Amino acid sequence: MQMKALWWKLVILGGVTLLLLLVLLRIGWLVDERQDRQRAAEASVAAAQAGPQVLLGPMLQRSCSEEWESVSGTGKDITKTPERRDFVLSAVPAELKVDGTLNQEQRERGLFKVNGYVGEVALQAQWASLGALIPVAEHKGKLSCEDPRVMVAVSDARGLRAVAVKRGAQALTVRPGTGHDSYPHGLHAQLPDQALDQPLTLSFAIHLVGMTDFGIVPAASATQVKLRSDWPHPSFGGRFLPMSKRIDERGFEAQWQVTELATTAPRDVLAGFSLPGVERDPDAGRAYAPNPAPGREGKSGIVADTLAFSMIDPVNPYVMSDRAIKYGLLFIVLTFVSVGLLELLSGRRVHPVQYLLVGLAMTLFFLLLLSLSEHLSFALSYALAAGAAIGLLTFYGTAMLGAVRRGLGFGALVTVLYAALFVLLNLEKAALLVGTSLLFAVLAAVMALTRRIDWYAPNGRTAEQPEEEAIGTW
Structure with a gap:
């Protein structure tokens, strides 16, 4: 009779566990919803000011x-x-x-914080030869060309606060737009009286604003990049x-x-990709970026290579809450095991x-952890929720188990x-x-504490113990 009651209790506890699993799933959906609202806040900031920036250039165009006349007949x-x-x-x-x-400049949308940056980017580009800008007549016709121009493209031109371009000591006039079909957002400057048989050196000073992610396309035969920021948690992508x-x-x-031996970026850029x-760390959140524009002549390729970093919050409350909920069922089962063990002993x-x-x-x-972490640091939120x-x-355990000592x-x-x-x-790597x-230790503890129990005997007493001794007072 007691065994039948025990089995019925186990079945009921299984139903209780399933019910709690549904509660955990609902809380998980709430975390996903808050993550979506975080991404919507990022998109709102990007729409209102400037989004993630990828910088390409400088590149010369002519x-x-x-x-000619074609003859027929x-x-x-x-x-x-x-x-x-x-x-x-x-x-x-x-x-x-x-x-x-590029130093941090945080923006807010309601409860949600979006990491941004503002700063100066200096570019120095050298061309040993401009022979690529000398045209070749394919039909033996008359050639005419404009002055060369230099262009720099960015993902979001609204982030360009100020730009200065120099050819040697000569300041050049900066114009909006690039004049390039595949990279419409950016700037350009004309290079009047530029000799095509001489090397060229150009310098740029760009005051740039962006959000969370920054990247540079290494579109040169040799590229050297040095970036610094006061953000202490970069994710390099x-x-x-x-x-x-x-x-x-x-x-x-x-x-x-x-x-250029290690990257296809120069060829991709010349092809109009x-x-x-x-590419942001997937555990830190999905990167917000507009859909890429089609390349020249309908090409849909994307430049493969970037040198990039992201301002990632290492303790994202939604990512941490999501990870915690994934352990939720195991957490509840271990608690039930603890209650059952105390009940048995x-x-x-x-x-x-009561379960x-x-x-x-x-x-x-x-x-409680999710709601607190939206206002406080995750560690403090965890301490308050756990406390x-x-x-x-x-x-409750004191009343449930019938003694203060057991409750403690x-x-x-x-x-x-x-x-x-x-x-x-x-602990990401050692999780x-x-x-x-932990599971092995819990199993070992349960086995050690119940090793003398005769599970076929009434009230769980051992074969060597009388009933009142087996129950005891824990």
Whole structure:
């Protein structure tokens, strides 16, 4: 009869666990909803000011045309038709040096914070030869060309606060737009009286504003990039990691060096491929970026390579809450095991409704953690939510188990579980090891404490113990 009651209790506890699982799923949907609202806040800031920036250039362009006459027919029927071909010649630098300082400038949309940056980016580009800008007549016609121009493209031109371009000591007039079909957003400057048989050096000073992500396309034969910021938690993306970097509480400094032997960016740019986005760490959140524009002549390719970083919050409250909820079911099962073990050792019967109330207190911890973390730091939010849950469970456990000592012991077990969960959330690489070790330790403890129990005997007493001894007073 007692075995039948035990099995019915286990079935009811299984139903309670499924009910709590549904509660956890609903809280998980709420976390997803808040993450979507965070992304909507990013999109709103990007629409109102400036979004993530990817910088391409400088690159030289020269618009040319060829005029000729095509002849058709013979004798008296001969016909001459004027023809014209318009084309653009382009040249990427032989050497490109980038030196930039982009410090954080946080923006807010309601409860949501969006990381932005503002600063100066200095470019120095050198062309050893401008032979690529000399046109060749394909139809033996008359060639005419405009003065060369230099262009710099960005993802969002609204982030260009101020730009200065110099050819040697000569300041050039900066105009909006690039004149390039594939990269319409940016700036250009004409290069009047530029000799095509001489090397060229241009320098740029760009005051730039952007949001979260920044990248540079290494469209040169040799590219050197040096970036610094006061943001202490960068996530380096793109196709190349920095050759050297320094990261501390004051910020970071990183250096890249890429040659055309290692990147297809110069060829991609000359082919008119679209600007890429910045590949962000997937655990830190999806990058916001507009859809790339189609490339020249309908090409839909995207420039493959960037040198990039993202201003990622290492303790994103929604990412951390989502990770915590993934451990939620295991967390509740371990708590039920603890209650069942105390019930077995103490001889105090615990009703399934009491299990349900304990489980609800555990699940509400995750909702409390989510709501607090939107206003406070994650560590403080976790401490407050865990403290509230531990206090409630200890208070309730005292009445549920019939003794203050047992209630305090139950509270201590719950405290260990919360501490273990916090360790799991903060140890990305060792999370599996720590979690497995915790489960093994719990199983070992249960097996050690119940090793003398005769599960076929009434009230769980051992074969060697009388009933009153087996129940005891824990």
